[in-house]
Amino acid sequence: METKIAIQGIKGSFHHQVAQEYFHQNVAVNECLSFEALVDNLLHDKSQLAVMAIENSIAGSIIPNYALIDKNELHITGEYYLDIIQNLMVLNGQKLSEIQEVHSHPMALLQCMDFLKKHPKIKLVEDKDTAETARRIHQKQIKGIAAIASKAAAALYDLTIIAPEIQTVNNNMTRFFIISKDAGDLPKEEINKASLKFELDDTPGSLATVLNVMTNCKLNLTKIQSMPIIETPFQYSFFVDVVFEKYKHYEKAMKVLAIMTNHFKVLGEYKNGKL
Amino acid sequence: METKIAIQGIKGSFHHQVAQEYFHQNVAVNECLSFEALVDNLLHDKSQLAVMAIENSIAGSIIPNYALIDKNELHITGEYYLDIIQNLMVLNGQKLSEIQEVHSHPMALLQCMDFLKKHPKIKLVEDKDTAETARRIHQKQIKGIAAIASKAAAALYDLTIIAPEIQTVNNNMTRFFIISKDAGDLPKEEINKASLKFELDDTPGSLATVLNVMTNCKLNLTKIQSMPIIETPFQYSFFVDVVFEKYKHYEKAMKVLAIMTNHFKVLGEYKNGKL
Numbered sequence: 001m002e003t004k005i006a007i008q009g010i011k012g013s014f015h016h017q018v019a020q021e022y023f024h025q026n027v028a029v030n031e032c033l034s035f036e037a038l039v040d041n042l043l044h045d046k047s048q049l050a051v052m053a054i055e056n057s058i059a060g061s062i063i064p065n066y067a068l069i070d071k072n073e074l075h076i077t078g079e080y081y082l083d084i085i086q087n088l089m090v091l092n093g094q095k096l097s098e099i100q101e102v103h104s105h106p107m108a109l110l111q112c113m114d115f116l117k118k119h120p121k122i123k124l125v126e127d128k129d130t131a132e133t134a135r136r137i138h139q140k141q142i143k144g145i146a147a148i149a150s151k152a153a154a155a156l157y158d159l160t161i162i163a164p165e166i167q168t169v170n171n172n173m174t175r176f177f178i179i180s181k182d183a184g185d186l187p188k189e190e191i192n193k194a195s196l197k198f199e200l201d202d203t204p205g206s207l208a209t210v211l212n213v214m215t216n217c218k219l220n221l222t223k224i225q226s227m228p229i230i231e232t233p234f235q236y237s238f239f240v241d242v243v244f245e246k247y248k249h250y251e252k253a254m255k256v257l258a259i260m261t262n263h264f265k266v267l268g269e270y271k272n273g274k275l
Numbered sequence: 276m277e278t279k280i281a282i283q284g285i286k287g288s289f290h291h292q293v294a295q296e297y298f299h300q301n302v303a304v305n306e307c308l309s310f311e312a313l314v315d316n317l318l319h320d321k322s323q324l325a326v327m328a329i330e331n332s333i334a335g336s337i338i339p340n341y342a343l344i345d346k347n348e349l350h351i352t353g354e355y356y357l358d359i360i361q362n363l364m365v366l367n368g369q370k371l372s373e374i375q376e377v378h379s380h381p382m383a384l385l386q387c388m389d390f391l392k393k394h395p396k397i398k399l400v401e402d403k404d405t406a407e408t409a410r411r412i413h414q415k416q417i418k419g420i421a422a423i424a425s426k427a428a429a430a431l432y433d434l435t436i437i438a439p440e441i442q443t444v445n446n447n448m449t450r451f452f453i454i455s456k457d458a459g460d461l462p463k464e465e466i467n468k469a470s471l472k473f474e475l476d477d478t479p480g481s482l483a484t485v486l487n488v489m490t491n492c493k494l495n496l497t498k499i500q501s502m503p504i505i506e507t508p509f510q511y512s513f514f515v516d517v518v519f520e521k522y523k524h525y526e527k528a529m530k531v532l533a534i535m536t537n538h539f540k541v542l543g544e545y546k547n548g549k550l
Contacts, residue, residue: 036388057503063335064385110339113311128401173503205490207499208483215480222511224482226499228332228448236497 006030006038006047012131012153014082018051018176022080033128039068042181049077049180056084056107056174061225066197066239069179069267076177076195076268077184084172086112086130088163089154090146091137096162103127104148112148115166122146134159177268184270188247193222193272196254198261199229199237207238210260217253219244237263243272281305281313281322287406287428289357290326293451297326297355308403314343317456324352324455331359331382331449336500341472341514344454344542351452351470351543352459359447361387361405363438364429365421366412371437378402379423387423390441397421409434452543459545463522468497468547471529473536474504474512482513485535492528494519512538518547 005023007015010031019027030047032038042050052069055061069076086108090099102109102116103125109116116124127133133147138157147159154161200206207226214221223241244250250269258264280298282290285306294302305322307313317325327344330336344351361383365374377384377391378400384391391399402408408422413432422434429436475481482501489496498516519525525544533539 060336060338060500060502126401126403202495202497204493204495205486207496208486208490211480211483211486215483218479220477220479221482221501222477224499224501225335226496227335 002028003049004028004030004047006032006041006050008032008035008038008052009129010131010135012134012150012156013129014084014150014174015051015053015176016131017150017152018080018082021082022051022078022176022178035062035065035068039072039074042074042179043072045181049178051080052177052179054079054175054177055223057169057172061239063225063227065177066225066267069177070197070265074179074181075183076270077180077186078178078270079193079273080176080178081173081273082176084111084167084174085151085165086148086167087151087154087161088112088115088146088148088166089134089137089159089161091141091143092158092160094143094146094160094162098144099146099162100144101125102146102148103133105130108148111167111169111172114168115163131156175273178270179268184268186269186271190271191247191250191269192245193241193243194250194269195267196240196242196257196265197237197267198240198257198264199235200261201235210257213256213260214242214253217244217256218246218249219253235262239267277303278324279303279305279322281307281316281325283307283310283313283327284404285406285410287409287425287431288404289359289425289449290328290451291406292425292427293326293355293357296357297353297451297453310337310340310343314347314349317349317454318347320456324453326355327452327454329354329450329452330498332444332447336514338500338502340452341500341542344452345472345540349454349456350458351545352455352461353453353545354468354548355451355453356448356548357451359386359442359449360426360440361423361442362426362429362436363387363390363421363423363441364409364412364434364436366416366418367433367435369418369421369435369437373419374421374437375419376400377421377423378408380405383423386442386444386447389443390438406431450548453545454543459543461544461546465546466522466525466544467520468516468518469525469544470542471515471517471532471540472512472542473515473532473539474510475536476510485532488531488535489517489528492519492531493521493524494528510537514542 130149131153134153219242225239229235405424406428409424409428494517500514504510
């Protein structure tokens with residue numbers, strides 16, 4: 001059976017681009033219109049793997065996605081960093097001066113705020129998805145409205161890019177997880193990164209002690225997020241990513257952390273996607 | 276001159292509720308339609324203070340708001356925790372069975388997902404603001420559409436609550452900052468919490484060392500978020516909140532951290548809003 005990859009959004013979205021670059025150009029995808037739908041698609045075996053955005057350098061983590069992975073006992077089996085390049089696109093033949101509105105996802109609008117501020121006559125309208133707006137402009141041949149989306153979306157939906165690369169920051173990396181119902185089957189020698197979750201009591205120095213263990217075991221922290229535990233005041237949960245050179249060092253640290261912390265859980269072990 | 280408070284959203288919003296509870300019931304507010312507009316309002320002296328949501332227990336931090344405070348050299352002068360209670364409201368006389376769509380902010384929809392899943396016939400439509408939807412239903416006397424918003428919004432815009440307290444989690448605290456162009460004038464004895472920002476090189480154990488200093492100086496960490504620094508790979512910035520009993524302990528730690536970290540900055544010193 002052909003492997004199918006669930007993506008958030010439609011073809012031409014950044015999730016689609018990640019699926020193509022992580023797997024291969026012609027990978028079969030299932031378009032899902034929300035992250036919840038993406039997870040459902042995986043849980044019901046309609047897809048074997050899913051691509052899920054998890055954080056970007058401007059807006060930080062998409063915390064609800066961590067909750068979706070955690071709650072549904074999914075596994076992170078890989079990660080991929082994509083440099084997000086946004087473009088302003090319109091129906092062929094339209095000019096910038098004819099555009100009254102730009103429709104896009106709030107995050108994309110935020111990413112292009114400096115460009116958009118220079119064009120105060122163009123009204124910003126929040127939309128669900130970047131690629132979906134591009135498709136609608138094409139399908140309904142809508143004039144006067146621009147989309148902000150990827151180059152791939154412009155090609156796929158036959159639109160003209162009237163302003164390329166309009167994102168404010170030129171190094172706007174978004175990190176994506178590859179997730180699965182099952183743990184990955186990567187050989188231990190290739191694993192050099194892991195995502196962990198644990199809880200700590202609100203005692204002074206409890207986190208410092210945990211980080212000292214990691215340092216002693218030669219793990220390096222690449223990310224840390226604390227989250228108040230909703231039902232339990234003064235308890236905190238932590239989402240932590242670590243990188244390491246030797247799997248045995250990591251294994252040792254995990255044994256210690258499982259004793260030192262509450263509800264310790266490995267969300268995934270995978271290969272560092274950062275070059 | 277009367278003190279004016281900038282709020283994100285319109286009257287009846289949760290920001291409005293915070294302004295009323297933190298200051299007083301009849302506080303004068305400036306309605307701002309985005310967080311960027313909120314900050315502009317403050318920078319142009321149209322308001323003396325602003326109320327800004329910063330994190331909630333479901334979705335985590337609103338990281339771009341940290342960037343807004345940091346970039347514009349604003350000061351956090353207070354914090355307030357509000358228990359978010361969401362209600363489904365409609366035009367007077369309408370019944371639940373007559374509702375085809377519910378319009379609300381994506382965050383509010385997320386908070387009420389369990390309730391909404393039980394009513395799959397009601398289509399979810401993302402909107403900019405919770406209270407604004409309530410106002411529009413009232414102004415245009417729209418039938419068949421429900422809003423999810425606060426009790427105050429239902430009262431203000433004369434709507435009927437057909438399903439009260441529909442949020443999934445019953446302890447959905449949202450934390451708000453009170454921000455200002457100037458540092459607060461709270462006496463040192465009353466200050467027991469601070470928000471800090473600093474950067475660290477990607478060397479093993481660098482964060483553990485910083486946390487050890489905090490522990491030694493009797494500061495307790497209540498929040499930590501790492502953020503990759505966009506322009507500088509392998510450098511991380513950290514947003515950290517600490518609580519303490521004695522200001523002099525805090526002062527000592529700050530002196531050490533200013534030496535040990537890069538671009539050390541106090542975003543605000545204030546009174547712990549958590550009971």
